[in-house]
Amino acid sequence: MSKMIFVNLPVRDLAASKAFYVALGGTVNPQFTNDLAACLVISDSAAVMLLTHEHYRQFTSRPIGDARRDSQMLLALSVDTRGDVDATLARATAAGGRTDPSPAQDHGFMASRSVEDPDGNIIEFVWMDAAAHAKTLEKA
DSSP states (O other): OOOOEEEEEEESOHHHHHHHHHHTTOEEOGGGOSSSEEEEEEETTEEEEEEEHHHHTTSOSSOOOOTTTSOOOEEEEEOSSHHHHHHHHHHHHHTTOEEOSSOOEEOSSEEEEEEEOTTSOEEEEEEEOHHHHHHHHHHO
16 A cells, blocks of 8 residues: 655635645545545645644644744645746745745756745745756766
């Protein structure tokens, strides 16, 4: 059985966050979506669970951090082409994200840009040409 990862995020506005992650290409899994949570399937092995603060508190006794102020994690989502980095960023921005809270990167074989979701979590869109990267390592 292959492993899956579920990224659980506390959100202030479930509808806005759900719309944001749908714009990134997530598909709502209605089996795990209700008024307190939404499951957005990103791939066969990854999903984002959006949980209202009330619901999130059922899983931890720790205070809910403010991702707009404190860095809690950096999420990276791979895309298929270099052009998809900018196209995905454009969709995310149109859905309410704040563009490039972290510096854009372009190393030739790899490019990335980031967006802040409605709650301040940073999502990075990454494209990498592994074959081109291997060639740069061979030259080193």
